[in-house]
Amino acid sequence: MSGSTIKVIIGPQHPALKEPERFILETEGEYVVDVKVRIGYIHRGIEKAMENRTYLQGLYLSERVCGICSDAHTTCYVQGVEELLGVEPPPRSRFIRVVVAELERIHSHLLWLGIAAHEIGFDTLFMYVWRDREVVMDLLEIVSGNRVNYATNTIGGVRRDLNGERIQKILKGLKVLEDRTKEYLRMIEREQTVLKRTVDVGILSRSDAIKYGAVGPTVRASGVKRDVRADDPYAAYDEIPFNVIVEDGCDCLARIMVRGREVLESIQIIREALKRMPEGEIRVRVKPRIPPAEALSRVEAPRGELLYFIRSNGTDNPERCKIRTPTLANIPSLCKMLVGGYIADVPIVLAGIDPCFACMDRVLVIDREKGEAKVWTLDMLRRYGREWYRKR
Amino acid sequence: MSREEEILEKIKESFGDDVKNITIKRSRRMFAETDAKHLKEFLRYARHELEFDHLSAITGEDLGDEIELIYHIAYQNAIELSIKIKVPKEDPRIATIVDLYPSAGIYEREVHDLLGVVFDGNPDLSPLLLPDNWPKGVYPLRKDVSLEEIREILEKGGEKG
Numbered sequence A: 001m002s003g004s005t006i007k008v009i010i011g012p013q014h015p016a017l018k019e020p021e022r023f024i025l026e027t028e029g030e031y032v033v034d035v036k037v038r039i040g041y042i043h044r045g046i047e048k049a050m051e052n053r054t055y056l057q058g059l060y061l062s063e064r065v066c067g068i069c070s071d072a073h074t075t076c077y078v079q080g081v082e083e084l085l086g087v088e089p090p091p092r093s094r095f096i097r098v099v100v101a102e103l104e105r106i107h108s109h110l111l112w113l114g115i116a117a118h119e120i121g122f123d124t125l126f127m128y129v130w131r132d133r134e135v136v137m138d139l140l141e142i143v144s145g146n147r148v149n150y151a152t153n154t155i156g157g158v159r160r161d162l163n164g165e166r167i168q169k170i171l172k173g174l175k176v177l178e179d180r181t182k183e184y185l186r187m188i189e190r191e192q193t194v195l196k197r198t199v200d201v202g203i204l205s206r207s208d209a210i211k212y213g214a215v216g217p218t219v220r221a222s223g224v225k226r227d228v229r230a231d232d233p234y235a236a237y238d239e240i241p242f243n244v245i246v247e248d249g250c251d252c253l254a255r256i257m258v259r260g261r262e263v264l265e266s267i268q269i270i271r272e273a274l275k276r277m278p279e280g281e282i283r284v285r286v287k288p289r290i291p292p293a294e295a296l297s298r299v300e301a302p303r304g305e306l307l308y309f310i311r312s313n314g315t316d317n318p319e320r321c322k323i324r325t326p327t328l329a330n331i332p333s334l335c336k337m338l339v340g341g342y343i344a345d346v347p348i349v350l351a352g353i354d355p356c357f358a359c360m361d362r363v364l365v366i367d368r369e370k371g372e373a374k375v376w377t378l379d380m381l382r383r384y385g386r387e388w389y390r391k392r
Numbered sequence B: 001m002s003r004e005e006e007i008l009e010k011i012k013e014s015f016g017d018d019v020k021n022i023t024i025k026r027s028r029r030m031f032a033e034t035d036a037k038h039l040k041e042f043l044r045y046a047r048h049e050l051e052f053d054h055l056s057a058i059t060g061e062d063l064g065d066e067i068e069l070i071y072h073i074a075y076q077n078a079i080e081l082s083i084k085i086k087v088p089k090e091d092p093r094i095a096t097i098v099d100l101y102p103s104a105g106i107y108e109r110e111v112h113d114l115l116g117v118v119f120d121g122n123p124d125l126s127p128l129l130l131p132d133n134w135p136k137g138v139y140p141l142r143k144d145v146s147l148e149e150i151r152e153i154l155e156k157g158g159e160k161g
Helices: A046-051 A055-063 A070-085 A091-119 A123-144 A164-190 A192-198 A206-211 A216-220 A252-276 A326-338 A343-352 A378-391 B003-018 B036-048 B104-115 B147-156
Strands: A006-010 A022-028 A031-038 A293-301 A304-312 A318-324 A362-367 A372-377 B020-026 B029-033 B054-062 B066-075 B079-088 B093-095 B118-120
Touching: A006 A343, A022 A343, A031 A326, A031 A343, A046 A055, A046 A318, A046 B147, A055 A070, A055 A318, A070 A091, A070 A293, A070 A304, A091 A123, A091 A164, A091 A252, A091 A343, A123 A164, A164 A192, A164 A252, A192 A252, A192 A343, A206 A216, A206 A326, A216 A252, A216 A304, A216 A326, A252 A343, A293 B079, A304 A326, A304 B054, A304 B066, A318 B054, A326 A343, A326 B104, A343 A378, B003 B020, B003 B029, B003 B036, B003 B079, B036 B066, B036 B079, B036 B093, B054 B104, B079 B093, B104 B118
Parallel strands: B029 B079, B093 B118
Antiparallel strands: A006 A022, A006 A362, A022 A031, A293 A304, A304 A318, A362 A372, B020 B029, B054 B066, B066 B079
């Protein structure tokens, strides 16, 4: 095949979001036949940095692993440290953790829905969704004081309580979000602009999703019922009834529907959490030194299973803190989805796993025979995708 | 008997002394140790006989003279079993497990980058996280590499600097 394939290099510059990646696509005509991945362009060495800092300083580092799901990271981190210490956070703090985690999931999924709409050239939907996303951003600000990096968790509990006035504002905001999300789901199921670009695009079969270790909405859109909140409950998830959302379309549409329906489920979880939340303390004081031990902590971040493995050594610094983010887990599945698909579908399939991804800065097209190289911007690739579908 | 205890008994029965220190730390968290020779056999058993069908991650840690590798595998997305092995730091080498868990490819690349462990049989161990011009033989997650050294390399702009 080497005589006729052309390499299309996408990335690595995605300056707007956390994870620049480079994908080297081997293409034949309009088809992608092989994919190679290179990441690490903004590898900041946080695991190494944590070994050289105290547990409390590590909390602030973990908050900054991801700008979108910062709360998932601190939840996972503090749970691990609390297990090492043998400390139980007070019940009320576990419910507050659920409320913030689900608000974060709503904001992340709506952000993603807007990006997905943009990738398929449906900018009207993008604008509407991002307008409505401001409602949840305001709620997060009411709850934590911040739109991003909520700094809610601390070792031994949470830092800020929820009072009656804040709870009323949350309930009011949730109603708006619920109505709007229902409206989008109703529309997306019928709208040809969406269906034509997402049905049967980026297929990941049920068995491949398990085989390649997919996590989060990506695995659930392939009909696999896996959700850390239900399977390996943490915080207060074992005290709140909720459904694990599964779709069996195995394509990009299924990934949209899973996230959309999860927004509605998150709204229900927050309502239940606020209803069932007991009165009491929100944190316990902890000692800074931890005797040698190890703990493995998992949470369901908006993008899927997030894992921290922490080992203590008797000092106030961890010996090792391993972090495995959901996007890394979904890269092998992503490669599987891209192979056999059209070049024009690359942006939406890439966005389909929600890889903390907004814009690929440039695309380099190299003709290996002639050695010619063309540099494309992501906009050019997006336009190419839209034009290509229009002519088809 | 809990599901964790059942798994523990099955492992003991099948592997005897080859898999040591099997512990249930709390519900849904298990730890065990083995050696490089029996790792593959154990993971094959866990994958096919015990239905641990998800590899969550591979952790590597520098212990001084040895490098420890911890394979975190999950049963029905709930029970996490961490199986540990040690390889000598002078020649850190272990067989790949991509044939059992295809997702291992990217985790092995990560450990190869940061700790210099060679995974025999992994088809692609090219740099994943470190810059292209990162000096050969410097593995930043090893304990003997200081933050100052890393800072210096980055300021010089890598090998070609």
